[in-house]
Amino acid sequence: MNLDFKPLSIIYHPHYDIPVPKIHSFVGTKFSDLFNNLQKNYSSRLNILTPSSANFDNLKQSHHIDYINKVEQDELTKDYLRLINLPWSERLRERSFLETEGTLLTAKQSIKTGLACHVGGGTHHAHFDHGFGFCVFNDLAYTAINLLNQKLVKKVLILDLDVHQGDGTIDICNKYSSIYTCSIHSESNFPYEKKQGWMDVSLSSAIGDDEYLETLNKTLTSIQEQIIPDIVLYDAGVDVFSNDKLGNLRIKFRWLLKNVMNLL
Numbered sequence: 001m002n003l004d005f006k007p008l009s010i011i012y013h014p015h016y017d018i019p020v021p022k023i024h025s026f027v028g029t030k031f032s033d034l035f036n037n038l039q040k041n042y043s044s045r046l047n048i049l050t051p052s053s054a055n056f057d058n059l060k061q062s063h064h065i066d067y068i069n070k071v072e073q074d075e076l077t078k079d080y081l082r083l084i085n086l087p088w089s090e091r092l093r094e095r096s097f098l099e100t101e102g103t104l105l106t107a108k109q110s111i112k113t114g115l116a117c118h119v120g121g122g123t124h125h126a127h128f129d130h131g132f133g134f135c136v137f138n139d140l141a142y143t144a145i146n147l148l149n150q151k152l153v154k155k156v157l158i159l160d161l162d163v164h165q166g167d168g169t170i171d172i173c174n175k176y177s178s179i180y181t182c183s184i185h186s187e188s189n190f191p192y193e194k195k196q197g198w199m200d201v202s203l204s205s206a207i208g209d210d211e212y213l214e215t216l217n218k219t220l221t222s223i224q225e226q227i228i229p230d231i232v233l234y235d236a237g238v239d240v241f242s243n244d245k246l247g248n249l250r251i252k253f254r255w256l257l258k259n260v261m262n263l264l
């Protein structure tokens with residue numbers, strides 16, 4: 001099939017990678033790995049945009065100023081760093097400000113073009129006054145709140161299909177009646193204390209592709225029956241994949257591969 005694709009907006013910064021020891025469960029080069037793969041295979045179809053750093057005024061909408069200052073001045077104590085569970089570095093500090101703004105830039109670009117994708121972000125465990133689970137700032141909450149504050153949208157849906165529940169996103173966004181969080185996640189995965197967002201679906205680790213797709217379809221239908229968001233922030237965690245070492249689900253994406261093959 002010969003489809004005439006418009007260039008797809010891809011948001012990326014070369015400083016997204018972080019130095020992490022090889023034995024660590026977080027792959028520090030996954031951002032450049034994915035970006036380089038996209039460039040290699042689809043470069044003529046991509047419109048690459050690069051974010052600046054998130055500014056303090058915008059960050060204060062989703063995070064406590066004392067926490068932002070601690071991050072900015074490299075003053076996170078051992079207790080803070082234990083929760084984040086990544087080795088602290090100048091690059092991690094820098095990329096935390098960049099990727100947060102990167103998601104906002106992605107959202108703004110998608111308002112212009114209909115769709116934009118961020119090769120980064122998804123730091124959904126970060127809370128208002130501390131980081132958690134590899135996440136320093138919460139790019140999803142930051143983006144949703146700033147889009148509303150800047151009157152670019154009236155209703156935001158955060159659709160989080162990462163295998164881990166976005167507990168930080170829910171905690172920060174729960175007080176906003178115009179932000180709707182929906183998470184489909186594994187019940188047996190981190191975080192072990194689940195939060196109650198607008199819509200939460202906990203999956204057993206035993207389910208297969210068919211049941212996963214059915215659950216996704218039902219959930220999307222239920223969302224459509226209740227709200228019409230102006231924008232969807234889709235956290236496309238691929239860690240539901242059977243070979244992912246951090247996720248407990250066993251999804252093989254056979255249907256996705258089949259559909260992608262049909263397009264090519």
Ligand SMILES: [Zn+2]
Nearest residue numbers: 162163164239
């Ligand atoms: Zn995850």
